[in-house]
Amino acid sequence: MPPQQGQPVVKLLVKxxxxxxxxIRLxxxxxxxxxxxxxxxxRLEDSGIETALQASEQFRQxxxxxxxPTY
Known part of the structure; x- marks a missing residue:
């Protein structure tokens, strides 16, 4: 399900x-x-967000x- 118009989004590459x-909200x-x-x-060079998502069961589900969606 793509984000609704007007919601701030970010594109991340998650191994x-x-x-x-x-x-951003989700x-x-x-x-x-x-x-x-x-x-x-x-804004940080190494935010650790991608690593945290890799370990998140909620994200996986x-x-x-x-x-x-993944691309």
């Missing part, structure tokens, strides 16, 4: 999953952060059921 386009929910914290982490 083992490929490229994903995910809303990314924050998966990482148990606020959207502002996620935006701050994304959302990819498998098509909520988060």
């Amino acid at each position: 083992g999953f490929g490229s994903v386009i995910i809303t 990314l924050a929910e998966i990482l148990n952060n606020t959207p502002e914290e996620v935006e701050d982490r994304l 959302l990819v498998e059921n098509g909520t988060i």
